[in-house]
Amino acid sequence: MTVSVVRFGGSNCDRDALRALEDLGIDAEIVWHEDGLPADTTGVMLPGGFSYGDYLRAGAMAARSPVMDEVRELANEGVPVLGVCNGAQVGCESGLTEGAFTTNASARFQCEHVHLRVERTDTPWTTGYEAGEVIELPIAHGEGRYEISEDRLTQLETQDRVLFRYCDADGNLTDEANPNGSKHNVAGVVGERDSVAVLMPHPERAALADVGGTDGRPLLRGFAAE
């Protein structure tokens, strides 16, 4: 069982993701996008960073690289796929998940810790949380505002595909607690299958006991879920 952490030119959270997964006892390796996914890939992580320097649009170029065809194929087979930060942008750009992550309402890069409300606990990524639990994760992005048409958002919410929303420490969905102006405070969503998820906050930065808290650990355990 090996999780492939796909490194594009400009990925910069690949090592952090690898270390976090290894710390959880999950077998993982960094895979250079041009080399394609190894045959024994049992999970795919699209890490944060600035793939292709965010030129054109964040995630747009990486989404069109050949390795993403392989990722889509595995996703359709039910292999767990997690996109974090730039990986979430790549996920939306490549059609794995709906909507888009675009320029923050502040028009500035923001690095800070945020609270998230866990909206579902029946996905591989969230079985380790309690319903409605408030967790704390770091964000670090300039383009994290979730944008989607009203119709599609309604549909997404009807289908219960919102995984995390930005909230205050008590779990209230306020504008103040929404760091980037995301629609309906959406921080992360699942794709057509629950095994495919994207989010802007960084679980791998909250996964080691010594630095940054551990609220991200249950999420990454999704790769080890049966």
Next chain:
Amino acid sequence: MSLADSDRELVVDELGRDPTRAEAALFENLWSEHCAYRSSRPLLGAFDSEGDQVVVGPGDDAAVVALPDPSGDGYSDTYITLGVESHNHPSYVDPFDGAATGVGGIVRDTMSMGAYPIALADSLYFGEFAEPRSAARRTKSDDVDREHSRYLFEGVVEGISHYGNCIGVPTVAGSVDFHPDYEGNPLVNVACVGLTDADRMVTAEAQEPGNKLVLVGNATGRDGLGGASFASEDLSEDAETEDRPAVQVGDPYSEKLLVEANEVLVEERLVQSARDLGAAGLGGASSELVAKGGLGAEIELDRVHQREPNMNALEILLAESQERMCYEVRPGDVDRVQEIAERFDLGCSVIGEVTDGNYVCTFEGEDGERETVVDAPAEFLGDGAPMNDLPAEEPPEPAVDRPDVPLREAYESVVGSPTTASKRWVYRQYDHEVGVRTSVLPGDDAALVAIRETEDEDGVGTGLAISAGADPLWTECAPYDGARAVALENATNLAAKGATPLAAVDCLNGGNPEKPDVYGGFKGIVDGLADMCADLSVPVVGGNVSLYNDSPSGPIPPTPTVAMVGTKAGYDAPPMAAAEEGELLLVGDRSLGGDDGAQPLGGSEYLARNGGSDEFPALPADPESFVAALAAVADADHVQATHDVSHGGLAVALAEMVHEDAGLRVALPEQGGLGSQREQTGLLFNEQPGRVLVQTTDPDAVREAFVGVAPVASIGEGTNDGRLELTTFWTELTYDAAEIADLRSVIADTME
């Protein structure tokens, strides 16, 4: 600017002929103040750069320092690199690109040593930008200047954010200061910490004739021509338009690819020596590389991969196109190096080889003729520049003229000043957590970065504390003592988080050295920094000098940015934030335990905001013992919070500790000649370094730790209401956490 006549004579004497155009341009750049340190090198001998921990001292791309062995015995094979660079003039002309390329340059200096960059620290200095809160404050600037300072500030922060975030190196520490004398010449000082070990380390010293010189990275274009000589002149009125071609434009995506390619090259041991291309471009990097090895080179300039057609030899030689590295590679490894470069979509050209002769560059022009454009001894290029012996004038002693300001107005003027304000608006724009090493985040006294590479069998690794900054008010008031204070303050920041100082690098910024009073002030900061670092037993392992920070609005204050690192076992540190209970102790204030009243107010934010002048405070007699005692006590179980007292004095330190959940009830001491309005004002606002606030449940243990080292006084206690209650000899002040946050939010309020 062209090669000075006296320099030209030296060159003609050495070469036995007139220099070619390319040689003249190369000498002009390499012998500029920026590259050759002609006015500063005679002073830099003051620094002590020796120590058991020092692996590579000053003179290479970055310094290399061994981390203490986790057993506590000697030093390990895990090394850090330390480097600092200024990008002052480019950041004035084009703040976004100027600051961004400053980050790129210091990161490549780190890579040159075979290290992976793990942390950045930026110290930034701008003119005043905020609207005055108090009519009494001094002001030199009109509205246009304020707006311009805001533009520079915003652009510089965005440039650093853009570049640093993209390459995935966390910006964990730094400082931002505002002073009217930076209006015409802001300062951008960037420090980088890298990680390497005894096996991986590389230097910029060419090893072996016959080895190939390989250029990896961006294609060379006509950008940044003459940057080194541009950095060695005063900024003129029309610098923003006239000098724009001398500013390079960075591409962090290329830099990130270069970081990763470099990592593979180093891991596979393919690099014999390396130097990044910075000032004076290829000519600078390649000639310095071979000069350091006492060797020469033969370079065919037309083999450099180029971005623009029809570039001539001089342009290829001196262009400062970014994101390029020059490697010395064994002939048998060249194919592998090319393969790795290709994998990362980077250009790569084998441009020549190391020789034991002169530094020679040839160029095949359009006519097909190969012509020698440079043929000079590498060491003469690198070290032949004559040093300047400049007259220096001692700075005058400040007069004593203290203002009389009501306490509340004074307190709010100081706590509400942009310089002492919260810098969250700045560091929120920097990714300070990528790498997952940052255990103490920006906004505290020092950042703490986890070096897990040294972890022992119990899983205890090295916590690397990083502090960077200076205080222009201190060095403006008293260059020598102010610089001593800067060094001590950075050391105190580290010790407050339980770390013992290990090494420092400095970025010495001054005005036009040809003005004797400016040079005198510059000499003062060099000597002050050197003396305090020696007193603290902290080797100064490298640095950077930036002179001619002078513009039509006058010289900058002499500004000695220090980036200091320290180490401790593990990654935990006491917070700055107050706890609900526990006694608050003020440690190290020289007025405690004496009868002479408070320290003077010279160099303080209080005087900057309210007018007047005073002498600079006296510094502790034994700073090394103070720092050692503080580092030892900070991690004790009974210590709940620690905070360095410095910029803005006790007034600001108290405000910074208070937050929504915990407050402080403080009564200023009256004994020892402090029982008057004048002396208590002095106690609250003076900026004597080497002081710290410690909140503890066991005050006797803290007193014990400082016996014979520093005076300790109990000044208050923690509360659970998030209020600061300050009782003085004659009046009381009370603020709640929200009011303090509001006072301290002047930067965010102004910029958004």
